[in-house]
Amino acid sequence: MQSIANKACIVGVGHTEYSKDSGRSELKLATEAIGTAIADAGLSPVDIDGITKYTMDNNDPIDIARNLGIPRLRFFGEVAYGGGGGPCGTILMAAMAVATGQAKAVVAFRAMNERSGRGTARFGQAPTDESVTGVKSYMSPYGLFSPAQMVALAARRHMHLYGTESKHFGEIAVACRHHANMNPDAMMYGRPMTIEDHQASRMIADPLHLLDCCLETDGGAAVVITTPDRARDLKHVPVHIASAGLGGGAWNHLHILKDVEAPHTESTVIADHLFGDAGITQADIDVLFVYDHFTPLVMMAIEDYGFCKRGEGKDFVGNGRLRWPDGELPLNTSGGNLSHGYMHGMQNNIEAVRQLRGTARCQVKDADFAFIAAGNAVPTSAMILRRDGA
Amino acid sequence: MSTPDVKSVLAFPYPVPEVGAEDYWQAANDERLVMQKCDACAKLRFTPAPICTHCGDDQFTWAELSGKGKIITWTVITHPIHPAAVAKVPYVVVVVELDEQPGLRMVSNLIDAEVGEDGSAPTITFYAAVSVAFEPHPSGQKLPMFRLV
Numbered sequence: 001m002q003s004i005a006n007k008a009c010i011v012g013v014g015h016t017e018y019s020k021d022s023g024r025s026e027l028k029l030a031t032e033a034i035g036t037a038i039a040d041a042g043l044s045p046v047d048i049d050g051i052t053k054y055t056m057d058n059n060d061p062i063d064i065a066r067n068l069g070i071p072r073l074r075f076f077g078e079v080a081y082g083g084g085g086g087p088c089g090t091i092l093m094a095a096m097a098v099a100t101g102q103a104k105a106v107v108a109f110r111a112m113n114e115r116s117g118r119g120t121a122r123f124g125q126a127p128t129d130e131s132v133t134g135v136k137s138y139m140s141p142y143g144l145f146s147p148a149q150m151v152a153l154a155a156r157r158h159m160h161l162y163g164t165e166s167k168h169f170g171e172i173a174v175a176c177r178h179h180a181n182m183n184p185d186a187m188m189y190g191r192p193m194t195i196e197d198h199q200a201s202r203m204i205a206d207p208l209h210l211l212d213c214c215l216e217t218d219g220g221a222a223v224v225i226t227t228p229d230r231a232r233d234l235k236h237v238p239v240h241i242a243s244a245g246l247g248g249g250a251w252n253h254l255h256i257l258k259d260v261e262a263p264h265t266e267s268t269v270i271a272d273h274l275f276g277d278a279g280i281t282q283a284d285i286d287v288l289f290v291y292d293h294f295t296p297l298v299m300m301a302i303e304d305y306g307f308c309k310r311g312e313g314k315d316f317v318g319n320g321r322l323r324w325p326d327g328e329l330p331l332n333t334s335g336g337n338l339s340h341g342y343m344h345g346m347q348n349n350i351e352a353v354r355q356l357r358g359t360a361r362c363q364v365k366d367a368d369f370a371f372i373a374a375g376n377a378v379p380t381s382a383m384i385l386r387r388d389g390a
Numbered sequence: 391m392s393t394p395d396v397k398s399v400l401a402f403p404y405p406v407p408e409v410g411a412e413d414y415w416q417a418a419n420d421e422r423l424v425m426q427k428c429d430a431c432a433k434l435r436f437t438p439a440p441i442c443t444h445c446g447d448d449q450f451t452w453a454e455l456s457g458k459g460k461i462i463t464w465t466v467i468t469h470p471i472h473p474a475a476v477a478k479v480p481y482v483v484v485v486v487e488l489d490e491q492p493g494l495r496m497v498s499n500l501i502d503a504e505v506g507e508d509g510s511a512p513t514i515t516f517y518a519a520v521s522v523a524f525e526p527h528p529s530g531q532k533l534p535m536f537r538l539v
Contacts, residue, residue, distance in 0.1 A: 128472065141403060142498055143499070153485055154463070203469065
């Protein structure tokens with residue numbers, strides 16, 4: 001079967017600072033991040049002829065093209081489901097465009113003023129519309145609004161079925177914070193966290209503590225994708241897209257109200273082919289990036305992508321396994337959504353590229369393969385990146 | 391989209407039935423819990439859907455349920471993120487599996503349960519039996535909620 005494996009590369013990365021209030025427009029954030037990524041690739045805007053975006057991103061590709069000086073846009077597209085489809089789906093779409101000759105070089109980006117609310121509504125607050133319809137009408141009238149509240153229901157179920165405890169979820173938060181404290185660009189730099197801090201943090205929706213939940217952030221982040229042939233002539237050693245996929249299914253019709261017992265999930269749909277397409281197994285992954293909107297969902301993703309069996313996540317995340325430099329499988333080495341900045345997973349893509357270029361702050365020794373999962377409990381996306389020469 | 395003054399919003403949003411769901415909400419007003427039962431395979435489905443999620447047939451009959459079920463999971467919400475939640479916390483959101491069919495689940499509130507300000511809820515347990523009760527929303531729409539049996 002044909003796949004996208006090894007037909008495209010990431011050749012440039014760029015981002016703004018991540019903050020609580022950027023003080024500028026979402027279009028400005030997007031153009032800054034994309035401009036930086038294009039320059040990082042050693043290209044100029046005239047070399048770019050495609051843009052892929054998250055459907056929920058407010059920026060219009062044509063506005064970006066006009067402001068950046070991209071004269072001819074031969075490809076544009078968007079991927080749905082927020083932090084699920086967006087992070088790796090926009091890169092998969094870009095890879096397909098360059099691999100099929102629809103475009104020569106494509107940028108995938110995310111830019112938002114999600115924390116300040118200057119353009120994008122905060123996800124951690126409920127809308128105050130008087131009425132709701134459709135799927136929300138079976139949740140909102142009961143005071144079930146936010147992703148955190150919905151994830152709490154799934155987390156408690158996981159705890160019941162598998163004996164998982166809050167402190168196990170805390171291991172994930174502590175690992176991400178550990179890495180953020182080695183990253184001066186991280187929003188939580190200089191703010192160390194222990195398991196005790198996690199356990200003492202206030203309850204948001206029992207059993208979810210504040211420190212189980214990701215940040216809210218203003219900022220922009222972007223990557224540039226082209227073919228392996230073109231990548232050879234550019235500034236950096238290319239990072240290859242070893243495989244990528246989108247996954248969804250009929251089981252989570254109540255959106256992120258996750259059915260913990262479902263035999264197949266959006267993640268297993270992708271896992272079924274992702275490793276085979278890349279010609280490797282989970283054991284070959286050197287550094288792990290899992291979209292950390294909420295710690296229980298990170299554990300469920302680790303299980304569903306086959307790094308351990310379902311229900312074994314509580315033991316898998318322990319003993320410092322997820323912490324650089326001594327851990328066997330460092331997680332989100334720049335701090336992730338939880339402690340670096342909530343750039344809807346695009347910050348994890350950038351960090352994964354740095355790991356495989358060998359330029360990360362928490363550099364995993366001899367890293368050949370990075371695994372990246374986007375947000376689960378919604379239709380999602382994932383990819384495996386490969387170091388050039390590996 | 392309306393943008394009401396936040397301070398004036400003292401209730402959670404009320405449901406506006408989507409096309410095909412009118413009978414569900416009307417039945418709630420009549421204090422009956424109904425769901426669509428497929429005429430072809432006799433499976434119940436929820437939330438309301440135009441075709442059977444089990445067999446694909448589009449013919450169905452609204453069937454009245456016993457309103458009895460068990461608690462699959464719950465959360466005690468202590469942190470208000472909606473203006474109307476300020477006066478309601480702590481409140482309990484439950485997922486209930488209805489007795490009529492394995493996997494037939496709905497989101498609701500568990501009412502009259504003992505809940506502490508810290509979110510403790512000693513009387514709520516997995517698979518505890520619950521029974522439906524219809525509670526009016528300030529809009530006049532009644533909502534199916536549940537009590538421990």
